[in-house]
Amino acid sequence: MVSGLLFLGCCVAVVFWTTTTLDAGWFQLQKLELPVGLRAILLAVLLPCGLLLLARRVIFPLVRRLRDSDIALLVERRFPQFQDRLITSVESSHRISDEGPLVKPMLERSVREADALAGDVAADDVFDTSHLKRLGLMSGGLMLSVACVGIVSPQSLTRWWSAFVRCDEIYHQRTTDLVLHAVSQPSDRRLAFQTIDQRLTYRHPRGADLELEMIVPDGGPQTGQMWVVPDRVRIDVIRVDGSRSRTYVSASSARTFRFVVTRLQEPVQIELLAGDYRTRVPYQIVVVNPPGIDAVELRCTYPEYTGWNQLRERTLTMTGSEVQLPVGTSFELVATSSKPLQAVRIVSDHFELSGDRDSSQLLLRDEQTSANSDNGPLLSRDGRMITTRMMIVPPVATTTDPAKPIETTTVSTDNSCLQIPFSANLRFFLHDDDDVMSASPETLSVQGIPDAPPLVVAQMNGVGNAVTRLARIPVSGRIRDDYGLQSAGFEFLVDDESTWRPRPFRRVPTTHATDFDLQRSDDEPFEIFDLQPLELSEGQTLTLSVVASDDNQMLTPAVTRSEPLLFRIVSNEEVLSLLYTREISLRNRFEEVIAQLEQIRNDLQFQTDVARRVDAAGAAASLEDRASLNTSATRSGNNVRRQTNELNSIVEGFEQIVQQLENNAIPPQQQAEEMRATIVRPLQNVSGEMMATADRAVSAFRVAALDAQPTETLVIRSSEKVSDVIASLKLILDSVRDMAEFHELLKEGKAIEDKLEQLMQNMKDLQKRELLQKLKGI
Template sequence: MRPEIQRVLVRLRSWIRRYVLAEGIAATIALACLLFWLTFGLDLAWFKLSQLELPGWFRILCTIAMVTLIAGTAIVWIGLRLFRRLDQTDLALALERKFPELNDRLITAVQLSERGGSDVQSAMLERTTDEAVSRLSAIELKKTINPVPLKRMLTAASVLLASVLGLGLADAQGMERWYQAYILGRDDYWEPFRRNELHIQIVAQPGDRIRSFDARGIYKHPRGEDLQVLATVPESAVPPHRVNLQFIGFGGAGQQRGQVSMSRMGDDEFRHTFSRMVNDHQLWFRGGDYVNRQPFRVQVVDPPRVDSIELRCDYPSYTGLDSLEDRNVRVVGMQVALPMETEFELQASSNKPLLQVLLRTPNFELSFGFDATATGTRPTKLTLLDPEHATSQTVELNVSPATLFDQDRRKFHVPLTVTLDAAKQLARLKDKPEFPLPLVPDQTVQIILIDEDQIESPEPATLTVNGIVDQSPVVETRRTGIGTAVTRMASIPLEGKITDDYGVAGAWFGYRTNVQPQEQKLPLANLPQGQKEFRLQQTPEQAVERLNLIPLQLEDGQTLTLSVYAEDADNLNGPHVSHGELFTFQIVSKDDLLAKLFDREVTLRARFEQIRSEVQEMRNSLDGTRDQIATTEKTPAAAAGQSQVISAYVDRALHQIRKNHTESRSIELSFRDLRDEMVNNRIDTAELLERIERRIIEPMSFLNNSDFLDVDRRLGALRLAVERQTAMGVAAEEVTASVDHLLAQMDLILAEMKDRGTINDLIQNLQDIIKREKQLLEQIEEKRIEDSFFGPPK
């Protein structure tokens, strides 16, 4: 092949390759710019619509598509075309098609030069080659390639590239946002470019505590409590005009969707309250160009609560309750009572693991527990409060919270003591804080729990510890067999009992006289041994305690005040001393006492005579009733009317006889008291005791225990006979006989009382004579003294 033809074909091949390269690069650039604008526009439109970044998976697909399209374009438009083999025949044909004047000479010369041939053929080839070279020199080789498509492609690529570069200069943030979204693949690529921003928190109760969602966007909320959501605008952001809250609630009935507009509170705060939230929720917030990518999740959980409280008590030793210390006191309700000065350990259990515990009283607050990580401990702090001066002081106790919690942190225990000396002990804690902490009696302890979800008890558990003050012993005494007038030889009997909450430690007689007002003590014959109930008795057979007046050497006319005293074993706030009734006795002579007893006996005799007369009246009316009964039995026609009259009489008689019986028994007891007073005052004689015991008391006892009951029983039989209208006459006769016997016995007793009255009258008359003689002697002595000092001179 002639060199001239070869040079033309090489130049053509070079121009074609440069054309393909330029066009391929331009096409690739244009496509890349088009894809940039497409993805940039999609991202911007999506953000305007949803204020959210495009989903990551979508951006990854876009990036893969862009890379694929650009690479494919580069391969198709550059690789395949640029490296395509261009033979000399192909190039010659291209020139022949572009320049018809070559008249196939160029293609003939190229093809024949490759084959060779005879001399004639060589001559013809030479001539054809000459003609081809001659004509090639006359054509413009540049016109072989059409520059218009290349220019269009270059123009489009330049325009698109210039627009992208212009965007980069005008909106560098937009370019950076596109780069972070599609190249770096960041999920929050819009975040630096937002104008609005919200900080979402929870206003937790009690105390309006600000709580944040955790790193996973979860907040645990106590079941049934109000949820107040707080959206605040940071200082660097522009507050939105409005914030919308969208939510989904997950309940037993399915999902519940809703949307509300949050209430604006000032310039940079928005709030909304969900009332009594009981189901889990997911929350989305939209304000301006802000929206949360992932929902905030509210998980509803049970709040911490105190399930049970038990007290492990160490009672004061004087209470005698040591045997109960191995049994915890379970608190039922909100109140418990303990003996004063009891040290106890408050043991409480909760429904879930705890983070912190706060015990609050009007005088102090104790807090202990762990920090939010549930691994590090917080100092055990005691805040001493002074409500009167509204001051407080906080001290630390050298106690690890781990020692106050059980291993699972569902139980905790705090040493306390209920004491009357709480104020002084609290003051000492300022210098030396230690357990147990003193409680003022009857004050309420509030227990506030914070669980591992940092949820605080909606309402504190309360416990009121009532301190049982050890009361003074209760002394119940009464006189028996003695009156208010006694002789100086008397032995005063007292009966009764002494009771105390935890046992009587001691008891004694306390007395004083008008001559010696200072109280004196005398021991009891039988002393208490710590019994909770102590009976006054000298011996098991003698259920009274006696005070013998002989050692006191009293004189007639003096006044004696006597009582029984007792004390308990309280060695902490006591001992407490109390006494029973104060008995006042007048010391009299034997004769004076006998006179007083005689006066009482005369009164009793008069009462007994009144009873006897009432029984006699009933007996007299009984005769008329017997006549009515006889008439009724003879005339059955009049039985109905007469029966009502007879029944009325029987009822009145029963009432009367029972009244008389009660009064008679009272008189019998009074005579027994008279006898006892004589014995206790040591003015008795064998004859006096025999007469009053055998002739009055014993007959009256038989009268009351037999005769009155017999009359009552026969009156009852008469009433039954009247109701049945049978044997009424016989029943009436039996009543008459029984009443007559009763009257006869009463007459015998009255006769004995009158005989005693005769003797007593003689004694009384003799005492009156002695008394008048004494008064006369006193008057004579006064007259003599008067005459000696004030009489006329001799």
């Protein structure tokens, strides 16, 4: 039993030192505890072996008893001199047989001889204790070493017990500790790693920089001790393919280390080693897509007066980052996110709306933004839908006059509608269920389209700035408005009046018309302003304007007035004088056109002989002749087109003279019609038909000359067509000169009439003076 106990003690001490050495070596190399599985296997193997040794070497010898006969046999084997006397004595000790007269004396004699021999035998000669002594020394030494370790370093025994008996996961007391956080953007948020599937995990947005912060915490492993700050930290980045990159970082501050992986695109694992600290299980970095907005939909309700609710699509799907809506439009913003969100913030320069799946909160940043929010959820229950209602309000009207109050705009809205300025940039900051926040916000620019005032363009036709008192002023133009007109008409001032007087159109715009052309009828694309009802006198002035107002119900209807048209009331003779001056200018231009056409004709006639020589010579024609034909054809064609344009301008000038004669009601009325019949219409025929025919003939000549084709016939034809035009224009010119003579006679008659009126006035003044002198004499 004693040897069993000693042997068992030796085994325990050997196991202790072996496992302790193994653990110390492993920790020195890896800065980690032995794997729990390995220690559990060792415990599972060593514990049964120990129990077996205890049973066989201690307990079993303790409970087993040797018989006297066995001991006697053992002694007789060791000492042969007993010659079976000892075993005979032991067996006969119980009783002496009486079977014969010699048996008993013989047994008694054997007992006496055995006793005599036993007196000479020592116990040490029977039992060999040298092995037991050696085992005791060995066991004592080993147990003493363990006891010394327990006295000098009690935590070593505790650590061994925790490691190999309790199989604790952590049993080494370290002097260095690190706390790892991920620094997430925006706002440098420090996020702790979360336990997912029994691993510390951080979800990182794809493509963003991974910034890790390692901090040596305050305090220490025990009371009165402080954690040791390492000189540097070793960081191993383990990628999906098993490759590993190693980096050493130094402290960025007293107890802080920072490490950055730029633009991380794939999941990685992070291992840390600093001093005697090492991560047992690598930190896991899972790369996820950052939150974004896949689609934005606006369900609009436009102001009723715009008519857009019936004319336009009310549900708008955004394809860009900007939307323009009429001021006063209320809309429900529905944005679909790319992944479930836990919170969202909608930020503008005037407000900040934040919320989650249960509630929302509104923060106003100025006094111009007002809202009535019911604090309902901003996100749907699944976190994929952002929903809010907004209304675009017009700008607040201000004034620089301190005597006038500031006018504000009142907009009716329901309790769940947020009123936003007419120009708002909405920035969406998303926070998803992976605790990832969007680093750059999604932006939606909502631009309110103010109800612009009507656009009015008007111009006078067929009259000049000098008109007679019976004139009828044609006014053409167009009126446009973005949402619809309310009214339109004339307004005018006479002389120095300050209040505009209205006069309606003959044809007024329809209700909510957005585009209106001034016209009396389908055949008369203009409106007429008649001066006769005003009974104006010569020398007075008239200011005429076209005015239009819209149906703006958000503020007040806007009124727009066209550029004023200024007129001076003159006599018929003065109008005729002005027209005569203009007619002389047109006649000079007319004569210049004829002169230019004669030059073209003469040039073509000269080129007839050249064309004849070239056609006769064929391919042998001189280069000078061909170049002359080409130059003449090109020059003639260009000049014909220039004169056509000039002639069209002259036609317009004569037509305006005719219209002014008609609109100013200058007698005789047949004068205007005669001028149209003898001058305007013939000129229109020449410029529209004959000049086009001449241009085509000259163009055919130019093409043939450039292609080296026969040109004689074409030159002759071109000359004939130009001659026909000249002949027709000269006939019209005679009519123009006749009309000029008539106007000169009228002018001379007007001069005579003015002279007679002056003479009559002088005669009256003379008679007055003579009468006054006679009265003085009386």
